[in-house]
Amino acid sequence: MDNHTTIAAYNLAKSAYANYGVDTDKVLETLDNISISLHCWQADDVGDFETKSSSMGGGIQVTGNYPGKANTIEEMRADLEKVLSLLPGKHKLNLHTIYGEFNGEAVDRDQIEVKHFQGWIDWAKKNNVGIDFNASCFSHPYAEDGFTLSSKNPEIRSFWIEHVKRCREISNEIGKQLGTPCIHNTWIPDGSKDTCVDRLGHRTLLKEALDEIFEVEYDTNYMKDAVESKLFGIGSESMVVGSYDFYLGYAIKNNKLICLDNGHFHPTEQVGDKISSVIQYVDEVLLHMTRGVRWDSDHVVTVNDESLLIAQEVIRSGALDRTHVGLDFFDASINRIGAYVTGCRASRKAFLFALLEPTELIKAHEDKGENFERMFLLEQLKTLPWGAVWDFYCLQQQTALDNEVIALVNDYEQAELLERGEVLV
Numbered sequence: 001m002d003n004h005t006t007i008a009a010y011n012l013a014k015s016a017y018a019n020y021g022v023d024t025d026k027v028l029e030t031l032d033n034i035s036i037s038l039h040c041w042q043a044d045d046v047g048d049f050e051t052k053s054s055s056m057g058g059g060i061q062v063t064g065n066y067p068g069k070a071n072t073i074e075e076m077r078a079d080l081e082k083v084l085s086l087l088p089g090k091h092k093l094n095l096h097t098i099y100g101e102f103n104g105e106a107v108d109r110d111q112i113e114v115k116h117f118q119g120w121i122d123w124a125k126k127n128n129v130g131i132d133f134n135a136s137c138f139s140h141p142y143a144e145d146g147f148t149l150s151s152k153n154p155e156i157r158s159f160w161i162e163h164v165k166r167c168r169e170i171s172n173e174i175g176k177q178l179g180t181p182c183i184h185n186t187w188i189p190d191g192s193k194d195t196c197v198d199r200l201g202h203r204t205l206l207k208e209a210l211d212e213i214f215e216v217e218y219d220t221n222y223m224k225d226a227v228e229s230k231l232f233g234i235g236s237e238s239m240v241v242g243s244y245d246f247y248l249g250y251a252i253k254n255n256k257l258i259c260l261d262n263g264h265f266h267p268t269e270q271v272g273d274k275i276s277s278v279i280q281y282v283d284e285v286l287l288h289m290t291r292g293v294r295w296d297s298d299h300v301v302t303v304n305d306e307s308l309l310i311a312q313e314v315i316r317s318g319a320l321d322r323t324h325v326g327l328d329f330f331d332a333s334i335n336r337i338g339a340y341v342t343g344c345r346a347s348r349k350a351f352l353f354a355l356l357e358p359t360e361l362i363k364a365h366e367d368k369g370e371n372f373e374r375m376f377l378l379e380q381l382k383t384l385p386w387g388a389v390w391d392f393y394c395l396q397q398q399t400a401l402d403n404e405v406i407a408l409v410n411d412y413e414q415a416e417l418l419e420r421g422e423v424l425v
């Protein structure tokens with residue numbers, strides 16, 4: 001499609017939306033300012049760059065063996081730069097601790113320091129992105145019996161408490177250096193494959209561990225804490241210590257962000273429906289946008305009912321400035337760059353669709369009990385030319401249009417990904 005066609009299609013779309021009182025130019029300004037945090041772990045299937053080799057654990061499963069996975073920090077950075085070049089809008093990098101630069105040193109998780117992440121901070125500055133950070137309480141010998149911060153073994157518990165404390169300190173420094181708050185997210189895999197009779201014991205230990213971790217208060221201009229729940233994981237099917245009830249209560253009581261990963265709930269539960277509830281009680285929300293498919297919580301995001309409802313409810317609730325959008329999916333069965341680009345663009349498209357909604361108009365019908373009119377309008381919106389608005393936005397931001405993405409991803413695969421060897425550790 002040439003630029004002329006894209007602009008002409010946008011002008012028609014602009015008039016179509018104007019009929020509903022929607023100003024598409026304003027919508028695109030808002031859309032462009034939504035920062036999406038790009039999870040680094042899609043590039044290497046949640047591997048790590050630690051010297052000590054530890055097999056993946058903690059109930060995280062990645063399936064597939066597509067060639068071209070990032071084996072080094074340099075490869076991961078090259079991939080992320082490629083991905084960023086194919087995305088419109090603002091971004092952050094979401095980094096897990098296991099991706100520090102340890103330069104051949106065996107640095108255990110309770111020994112990490114800012115210096116191990118300085119390279120990433122410098123990279124972020126160069127690429128004009130902020131950083132979010134995550135404690136990595138998995139894929140480690142001390143996570144093998146299924147419990148970390150809620151372990152009954154005091155040595156194991158102290159080890160992980162020290163790890164998360166250090167992660168918060170590093171997050172604070174990241175935020176200071178980058179001039180934008182770093183969200184530190186705590187997710188732990190703790191749970192039980194089979195019926196656990198001392199749920200109370202583990203949850204009490206987790207609460208105490210978190211209280212100790214959060215003793216140090218940091219300036220929220222530099223770092224903010226989020227806590228993430230999960231319904232079940234592989235190997236923790238019967239009980240997860242950090243359940244939704246546990247963390248929602250903890251976040252409300254302790255003024256933390258609640259992280260809503262939409263792969264971490266019952267399949268018929270809708271994270272979109274939770275937004276207007278949780279913002280009554282917590283100041284800010286962190287989203288982990290993903291697509292749950294049966295047991296897997298981490299398929300690539302697409303524009304589906306779930307991602308749309310999440311975006312719609314954030315926008316309808318006027319909660320955009322209290323919501324941090326992050327991604328959390330990993331697929332090793334397809335081109336990983338393609339996975340990133342599809343999922344990130346789909347997440348932003350969901351927000352575009354939501355921003356284009358004439359909510360006040362629909363609400364006016366709803367308030368009068370005109371439910372047919374409400375339903376029909378919602379249906380009508382599905383066939384309005386929002387694709388033309390998206391294409392114009394990509395053109396405006398000087399990034400690839402959808403019809404150019406496949407060729408660009410495949411070019412990178414030929415030139416870069418297929419040249420990579422398998423690094424044996």
Ligand SMILES: C[C@H](O)[C@H](O)[C@@H](O)C(=O)CO
Nearest residue numbers: 041046134187228261328
């Ligand atoms: C890497 C993990 O997927 C991530 O930290 C966590 O957010 C999660 O969702 C675990 O299932």
Ligand SMILES: [Mn+2]
Nearest residue numbers: 228261288328
């Ligand atoms: Mn998550």
